[in-house]
Amino acid sequence: xxxxxxxxWVPQFPSNPSRRFGPSSSTPTGRNGGGxxxxxxxxxxxxxxxxxxxxxxxxxxxxxxFSLVSNLSKFKKQIxxxxxxxxxxxxxxxxxxxxxxxxxLLSKLDSEESCLIFGPGRRIYVHEDxxxxxxxxxxxxxxxxxxxxxxxxxxxxxxSIGLASTDPxxxxxxxxxxxxxxxxxxxxxxxxxxxxxxxxxxxGHLLAPCVKHDQVHLDFWxxxxxxxxxxxxxxxxxxxxxxxxxxxxx
DNA sequence: CCGTTATTACTCGAAATGTT
DNA sequence: AACATTTCGAGTAATAACGG
Numbered sequence: 001x002x003x004x005x006x007x008x009w010v011p012q013f014p015s016n017p018s019r020r021f022g023p024s025s026s027t028p029t030g031r032n033g034g035g036x037x038x039x040x041x042x043x044x045x046x047x048x049x050x051x052x053x054x055x056x057x058x059x060x061x062x063x064x065x066f067s068l069v070s071n072l073s074k075f076k077k078q079i080x081x082x083x084x085x086x087x088x089x090x091x092x093x094x095x096x097x098x099x100x101x102x103x104x105l106l107s108k109l110d111s112e113e114s115c116l117i118f119g120p121g122r123r124i125y126v127h128e129d130x131x132x133x134x135x136x137x138x139x140x141x142x143x144x145x146x147x148x149x150x151x152x153x154x155x156x157x158x159x160s161i162g163l164a165s166t167d168p169x170x171x172x173x174x175x176x177x178x179x180x181x182x183x184x185x186x187x188x189x190x191x192x193x194x195x196x197x198x199x200x201x202x203x204g205h206l207l208a209p210c211v212k213h214d215q216v217h218l219d220f221w222x223x224x225x226x227x228x229x230x231x232x233x234x235x236x237x238x239x240x241x242x243x244x245x246x247x248x249x250x
Numbered sequence: 251c252c253g254t255t256a257t258t259a260c261t262c263g264a265a266a267t268g269t270t
Numbered sequence: 271a272a273c274a275t276t277t278c279g280a281g282t283a284a285t286a287a288c289g290g
Contacts, residue, residue, distance in 0.1 A: 057271095061266065095278065096265055211271085213268060 058099060059209040065202055066093040068178060075183050076194065083195055084231035087136010088202055109247040131236040131243075137207070140232035145241065147222025147233075154221055161193040161200075169215040171204050192227040199224060207235070208242040 069089050072080070077089055108116045115125040132139040149157070154168055162177045163170075177197040182190060203209075204216040223233045 058265080059267085063266085099265070 084138035144238040149222040
């Protein structure tokens with residue numbers, strides 16, 4: 001039911017040492033953040049809100065991106081940088097995401113005003129450019145979502161990067177594509193195939209993971225048709241759009 | 251010899267991943 | 271989408287080392 005994907009990795013916070021609120025019917029342990037004189041408005045309701053979203057699933061895994069990226073050859077990394085996705089190469093190896101913190105953050109995100117609201121006068125405005133600053137992905141002038149792709153084009157794309165499966169959403173075997181040897185002798189088709197496969201991989205594993213195992217959304221494939229202009233698309237807006245969508249579900 | 255501190259081992263829970 | 275399994279990290283307890 002409440003299924004949300006979380007596209008931002010959390011900067012490793014000092015994991016809160018809250019041993020779960022036991023069923024002991026004793027003191028309700030006022031959960032004021034260390035400050036003390038925090039907003040007395042409704043510290044409880046907001047907290048319950050986050051707790052109610054405990055049943056969340058998340059297919060986002062920076063670690064798989066990290067392990068792939070760390071095994072890329074110099075040549076491939078240069079290709080990635082040329083695409084404008086250089087920031088992906090710097091992804092830290094975070095193997096665990098704090099889902100509670102993610103859910104809490106998303107619950108504070110107002111999609112209308114595009115800011116995190118922590119209380120009266122406590123707001124952090126978020127812009128899609130910030131996504132680019134943090135993740136280091138292209139922030140071009142073409143909107144990803146305006147592009148569309150037909151079934152045939154999708155088929156052709158998948159074929160060109162070596163994904164043979166008939167299921168258009170499946171990305172099984174994409175790692176094999178990315179591990180194929182590439183050097184300056186390789187044809188431009190092979191390099192383009194690598195570029196497309198790389199974008200699909202990071203979208204599927206980090207930026208906008210689908211809730212289903214080994215599957216991705218189809219809404220960004222249109223942007224992949226144009227191999228030469230991958231860096232001219234606004235991937236930040238695409239990612240941020242998915243964050244907002246997830247926030248609305250919370 | 252006792253009390254305090256540091257290192258290590260183990261247990262438990264949460265998150266990731268795969269399957270039906 | 272729900273369920274099951276695996277993996278990983280944090281917390282805790284036990285033990286060893288050190289100093290008084």
